[in-house]
Amino acid sequence: MTPSATSILVGIAASPGIAIGRCWPVDRRKVRAPKRLLAPEEIENELARLRTALEISELQLAEVREKVERAPGTQGGAEHTAIIDMHRMMLKDEMLVLEAQRLIREERVNAEWAVKRATRKIKSAFHEQADEYFKERRADVDYVGERVIKNLLGQAPDVEEPPPEGAIIVAHDLSPADTALLLHERKVAAFVTDTGAKTSHTAIVARALEVPAVVGVGRITSLAGRGDWIAVDGSRGVVVINPTPGERVEYEVARERFLEAEQVLLRTRDLPARTLDDVTVRLAGNIEFVEEVPSLVAHGGEGVGLYRTEFLFIGRTELPGEGEQYQTYRRVLEALAPKPVTIRTFDLGGEKLPVGMRLPAENPALGLRAIRYCLRQPEMFRAQLRALLRASVHGNLRIMFPMISGVSELRAAKRLLAEVREELRREGAPVREEVPLGIMIELPSAALIADRLAEESDFFSIGTNDLIQYAIGIDRQNKDVAYLYKPLHLAVLRMLKLICDAAQVKGIPVSMCGEMAGDVMNTLVLIGLGVSELSMNGPAIPFVKRVVRAARAADGRALVERILSLTTADDIEREVRTEMLRRFPELLEAEATFGPVSG
Structure with a gap:
């Protein structure tokens, strides 16, 4: 539902800067993995389905990586490729592949359910960790698992419709492939996500590309609809949905002041x-x-x-x-x-x-x-x-x-x-x-x-x-x-x-x-x-x-x-x-x- 009144939300200031633009939601809701018990004669076919989904996932990420590398004059592309390469390695991780294969063989469950169980097991290893960066790697395991499951279900795992230039990307969370495609194919103005921390990949890449970002907002996706005006203050972690015309002008002025002040500071470089x-x-x-x-x-x-x-x-x-x-x-x-x-x-x-x-x-x-x-x-x-x-x-x-x-x-x-x-x-x-x-x-x-x-x-x-x-x-x-x-x-x-x-x-x-x-x-x-x-x-x-x-x-x-x-x-x-x-x-x-x- 799009609110008619102004809403102010506070999250984590992940990447400094000010932006104002129209909301472009990206649907990253978790895919539901069905569970089905296999007949003995179905096991080999299910293992083949798993292999095919892993291969397709690898090819998709390789294609995303290639698009990023080809994108002309985009700063921070190699930052993306490093994270995408990490996900490609996860697709070959023995704890994912061998565990999923074991579940198919021994528990006779379908490939979607086996991948879900295998990723859950890997994530549990990251559960009680003091280091914030390593806590955020649980999300990376999720992204890899969801990509494989979506390919098993015949669903598109990546952003299908590119946003218009200057859009404010709003999502529950974003995978490295999402951010790569969004940033390198279109000039987006800012990112806002329900989840995440300063060490999440969205925050890391946003800082590298100097794109304003606020993460961990909690409920932005339930409040903002496509086309809503959104103002983002990545320095303070503030997001305003449907600012008044006067507030929009104030944010435009603040954005110009931010850019001018930044240039003044950089004169001492x-x-x-x-x-x-x-x-x-x-x-x-x-x-x-x-x-x-x-x-x-x-x-x-x-x-x-x-x-x-x-x-x-x-x-x-x-x-x-x-x-x-x-x-x-x-x-x-x-x-x-x-x-x-x-x-x-x-x-x-x-x-x-x-x-x-x-x-x-x-x-x-x-x-x-x-x-x-x-x-x-x-x-x-x-x-x-x-x-x-x-x-x-x-x-x-x-x-x-x-x-x-x-x-x-x-x-x-x-x-x-x-x-x-x-x-x-x-x-x-x-x-x-x-x-x-x-x-x-x-x-x-x-x-x-x-x-x-x-x-x-x-x-x-x-x-x-x-x-x-x-x-x-x-x-x-x-x-x-x-x-x-x-x-x-x-x-x-x-x-x-x-x-x-x-x-x-x-x-x-x-x-x-x-x-x-x-x-x-x-x-x-x-x-x-x-x-x-x-x-x-x-x-x-x-x-x-x-x-x-x-x-x-x-x-x-x-x-x-x-x-x-x-x-x-x-x-x-x-x-x-x-x-x-x-x-x-x-x-x-x-x-x-x-x-x-x-x-």
Whole structure:
């Protein structure tokens, strides 16, 4: 039903920007898989139906991929192809194919029901996961399963009717094939979905293509009909259905103001991020795919502060080989050379392992994962270290070990790296002579012995997302305790000061790659603490650079001294915000134009 009155909905701000246009619904309702018991003589025919549906699904995705590659002058196409390739691999996943075949043979159920059961089993492996990105991969399993089921039923799995240019796409959710076809065949203005998170593929691709998006709205598909006017504020997560004529004009003005302000900010792209008292802060990016590099550079990124290598594992049951890893790392390094690229070794274990390789764990976030898992799997770790060192000659590589809890772990990892380097030297493989080696500090134990770890490291990188959770003892995905997640908690600030002071004594740089780094309200505090590199999402860089260039490090140090004398997180937040708005009143204007600025 199309409402006659204006409706305002709030969701998750997934990709910044403002758009206004006509609603174009895309029906992604789940297909109903029928259940039927087979006669024994029907089993072979049903297995053949399954094989045919899998082959058709693969051909369809290959065709979508080809359309994306052929699309002229469309930024971010390779981002789509990476996700589509992941879905093509899922079609060959043994847990899907063999499980569906087993159900047909042993339980004598039809192929549609077997695929539904097999995908449900795979999804259950993702059910209780702390990492938001990996939670969202359950949707990818759904998309693959639904494509196969629709092909079994003779239904079209992809968007059939292309939307008009400038349409606002409204859907319950969208598959990578949907977003590929919608974005690369037509210039759509924005996306709005009932479901999803900042890490869903719709959000990832929308950010890469700089298309406004709001996800997780909840009921947009039940309220908006085709042709309704819709205004989308992707910076604040606000969607307005049927805005009044006056409101439409306001949104058009806001859109123009957003684009103009963005261009003003981008004028500083090639200027140094240096304070008024001559302290330089490197502003880098967090990436998962090499295809994010152009957007990062366009926003003034001075390198990569965190490249997450575990994304090589998404959608597969086997380990990526040394050769495949080498080519991936080489592409990233060459794309940014001579800028530094910090590549984090596998943060694997628990939920982050390929589905077929999972180990049972009651609390995978605190179990056998990251450096602990890598040291227990030396052959896997060796393959990654070999690939990294081989790729080092193609750019400015920095290697970072995650979740280090003590010096012994760091030394063990360094020994293995030295062995691999010597192995490559004997083989005659070219390797860069000096490759800086650092650690991610995300455990309170590492923060408390930062002085000892600094003696063994070339740099620190603070992973605030986990450090804050472990320090305060909360899961920020748990809505009952999420309110306690406070980056400016006194305990967190004291740990950050310990880390930065230890690094300063040893003369090594300190980076920060958590969400705290991209929140412009924290910039002066982080400069005052002595953080020398901030790594964030590309679009946040111009905002942070603007503050850095107008700030004095001495004022940051004074602010840090002042807030360390306070007691509660609320008092500290109030003091920091008051100081930031006093020194940088333009931040209020930025919030009015762009919404809360963070990366």
